[in-house]
Amino acid sequence: MGVRECCATFLAGLPNPALPFLPALVMGTSFAAFFLFMFYKKYTNLPVKVILIHMLKKIFYLLPTHDHSESETCKNPGCVRCKKYEELKTQIVQKMKEIRANKPEFISQQLEDAVKKIEYESSPFSKCELDDEPKKKKSNLELQKPTLFYMELAANPYWNDFEVYKKELGFLKLNFSIILKDFMSVFNALKNGDNWGWKLNDIDNGHWCIFPFIDQGRMNKSNSQRCPNVSAILEALPSLMKDCVFGNACFSILYPDSHIEPHHGPSNVRLRCHLGLNIPDGCWLEVAGTQYKWKKEETVLFDDSFEHSATFVNQSSSSQATPRAVLLVDFWHPDITSQEKEVLLELLAP
Incomplete structure (x- = not known):
């Protein structure tokens, strides 16, 4: 088939210009979707079911701008975080x-x-x-490998069994309903197309979004204004890691059929806390080879300089597909003295 015949065949498949707008729009969209589907299948070689799921996610979830996680396996040579x-x-x-x-x-x-x-x-x-x-x-079998800054400190993958930050963790759980209300406000806005303030972390499988209040040590004022109650709760935490490039606090949502690959955090000078906000079945955290299943209204405290990953297996019904949601908060490692913290705030200023 020559170029002329190919073009004629292609044009013959397009909607008739004389058609009313709505039928023409439906036919044109269907025609374009079919070709996009075929190109996507040829490029990815994925099963039809997986391609349809990916396409539906793109249609029904307006996802924010790309950012990548703190994984040491970043594939973006121009990544701002890696350069930083x-x-x-x-x-x-x-x-x-x-x-x-x-x-x-x-x-x-x-x-x-x-x-x-x-x-x-x-x-x-x-x-x-x-x-x-x-x-x-x-x-722990050499699973603690912070990618940037390491101090000789007590090393435990999970810290829930130790008497550290009990007041802070209890305070978060006590204010669960207030935190959840702020979360639902910005999450419902996201579902309705308002992705202002959200970031999409770059992972190979699925979607992982965050709504940061503290991003690498810097306060996000606009997000804090949208969630004033959460902002006030964070400010009331005496061991909160802020004004330090390793400090973060955010809402973190992981969508169904997503997997955050095993990786290490940049430093062991912090401990990371998750407060479960929305925890569907089929999702878990794994640190140093030990799994933990998040629980709603419960906290888990762990050292993310150990190898860790997160998984949310696909749900059977797409109509019930809701993301796993947690409030993520970074605390200073409890072994760091006030004098050491003063030096670290100079060394690690954002």
Whole structure:
């Protein structure tokens, strides 16, 4: 078939210009959808059912702008977050020089070792074996591997069984209904097409969105104004990690048929808390090989510098497809002293 015949065949399949608008719109949309479907199937080689699910999600869920998670497996060479972490290493080294000169008494051995490791990795000798290279302790089958900043601190994948931050966790649970009300307000707006303030984290399988109140240490004022009660609750948490590039607080939603691949957080100077807001069946968190199933109105406290992942298997009925939703809050590691925190706030300023 030549070009002319091909074009004639294509044009013959288009709606008649004389048709009324509505039938023409339906026919044209159906025609375009069919060709898009065929191209998508040829490109992805996915089963028809999976393609239809993906297309329906794109139609019925208006998802926000892409951002990627803190996974060390980012495939985007121009990623702003990855570039920022490289800049942060330089900032840490430069700030530490100033602190060594002006207030050396504030520097603990753990902090000194943590920065020396970054200095070593940034030096031209980093590929050589040096005797004085700071060594990292092995723990839990070497599953604790923070990607950027490591201090010698107590290491546990889960912290719920330890007497830490009981008041903060209890305070979050006490205010569950207030937090849930704020969440439903912005989530219902998202379902109705208002994606203002939401970010889409880049994962290979499915969709993972966040509505940040603290994003890498910086307060998101517009989101806080939309959820004033949550903002006030966060401000009342004395151990909340803010003004630090590793600190985050957000609503986090994971859609059905999604999987966040195993990865490590950037540092062990924080502990991460999830408060379950909406927990359908078939979703769980896994840290250092141990699964935890979220529960509504319950908190889980874990160290995300350990290898961790999240999964939400597909639900049987698309009409009942609701995302897993949690309030995510980062706290300072309880072993960090007030003096160390003061230094870290300088080293890790956002």
